[in-house]
Amino acid sequence: MVRVCFAFVLTGSGWAYGSLTVGEKVARLESCSYLSDALADFARAVLALLRGADQARCDWYDEPGGLRWRFTRQGERVHVSAIAFRINAYKEHPADEEGVIKDLGTCTLVELATALHDGMRAVLGTWGIEGYRRKWHLYDFPLAEYEQLEALLHDIPLEE
Numbered sequence: 001m002v003r004v005c006f007a008f009v010l011t012g013s014g015w016a017y018g019s020l021t022v023g024e025k026v027a028r029l030e031s032c033s034y035l036s037d038a039l040a041d042f043a044r045a046v047l048a049l050l051r052g053a054d055q056a057r058c059d060w061y062d063e064p065g066g067l068r069w070r071f072t073r074q075g076e077r078v079h080v081s082a083i084a085f086r087i088n089a090y091k092e093h094p095a096d097e098e099g100v101i102k103d104l105g106t107c108t109l110v111e112l113a114t115a116l117h118d119g120m121r122a123v124l125g126t127w128g129i130e131g132y133r134r135k136w137h138l139y140d141f142p143l144a145e146y147e148q149l150e151a152l153l154h155d156i157p158l159e160e
Helices: 038-050 109-136 144-155
Strands: 006-013 015-022 026-035 055-061 065-074 077-083 100-108
Touching: 006 038, 006 109, 015 038, 015 077, 015 100, 026 055, 026 065, 026 100, 026 144, 038 055, 038 065, 038 109, 038 144, 077 109, 109 144
Parallel strands: none
Antiparallel strands: 006 015, 015 026, 055 065, 065 077, 077 100
């Protein structure tokens, strides 16, 4: 079992700190901008994997720069990479090769999904639906994705 931890902390008006830890490795974006619906995009990527996709990705933006999360599924395991960009990733949409790739390693899909669910629950518990909207500006808390994640995790049988 690998320790997996996801955090998304609203830090300012339209700004957040986000990180994913897999084992001993961590990738983070200290100043994630509301230029993207970062939390919902991450949740949709993990949901795609839970529904059987072999690969998923999402971008978080800084101003300038950003972080691309790349997930590759192999059976019930997921390999996670984070690609950091210093250029204006929001406007230029760089190829993976233009960034600095950080390999976070592999965990189970259930570990990743559970860490995300726990992180989303913490955000919801701290801010609530209305507080999240006021703090994050353009986007509502991704309640539909949160509920879908919860339902899919509930349907996964516990390992003996």
